[in-house]
Amino acid sequence: MVRTVVAVIDDMFLASKVRATAKALGMMAVFPRNLDALRHIIDDSAADIVVVDLQHAKLDAVALGTELKTNARLSGISVIGFFAHVEAELQRKAVQAGYDQVMPRSVFFGELANILSGEIKKA
Numbered sequence: 001m002v003r004t005v006v007a008v009i010d011d012m013f014l015a016s017k018v019r020a021t022a023k024a025l026g027m028m029a030v031f032p033r034n035l036d037a038l039r040h041i042i043d044d045s046a047a048d049i050v051v052v053d054l055q056h057a058k059l060d061a062v063a064l065g066t067e068l069k070t071n072a073r074l075s076g077i078s079v080i081g082f083f084a085h086v087e088a089e090l091q092r093k094a095v096q097a098g099y100d101q102v103m104p105r106s107v108f109f110g111e112l113a114n115i116l117s118g119e120i121k122k123a
Contacts, residue, residue, distance in 0.1 A: 003027045005116055006041055008052040008064065014109075018051065021112045035059050042068075047077050049116065054083040054090050054102070062093045069098030080115060082108035 005022050007029055009015045015031055022029035030047075032038035041047065050068065054061040061081060068074050078101075081094045085104040094102040101115075108115065 003048040003116075004030060006030050006032065006038065006047045006050045008032065008038060008050065008056060008059070008061070010056050010058055011053065014053065014105075017109055017112065018116075022116055025113065025117055027116060035064070038064075042074060042077070049078045049080065049118070051108075051115075052079065052081045052099075054081040054094050055087065062090075062097045065094055065097035065099045078118075080108070 003026075005018065005027055007015060007018045009018060009031065019029045019031075027048075030041050032041050042050070052061050052064060065079055065081065068077065068079050079099050080101045080103070081099045082103055082105045083090050083094070085106065091102050103111075
């Protein structure tokens with residue numbers, strides 16, 4: 001079965017990095033355009049990992065983390081958020097919301113292949 005990454009990213013450049021890395025790993029990458037599409041994708045598929053740009057312009061990424069991690073059926077899906085390193089408060093809020101991992105954007109993309117392949121686990 002092909003592993004699936006659901007990427008909640010509105011920046012096309014960052015999305016292309018996730019898409020290329022997922023493809024290289026033999027994974028399927030899905031990019032929902034809004035919260036309803038995200039819910040539909042997660043409900044209808046076996047997402048293995050959800051990656052979220054915590055600075056997404058069109059949704060409340062912190063609330064999304066809470067929603068995903070408080071749903072008993074979805075709570076086992078790994079949810080990883082990334083942010084600009086200057087946003088320490090956003091990092092704190094995401095951790096409180098239940099994200100499995102929260103890391104600066106540079107770390108996320110530096111370790112992207114390991115993250116998507118599941119080699120980096122929750123600390």
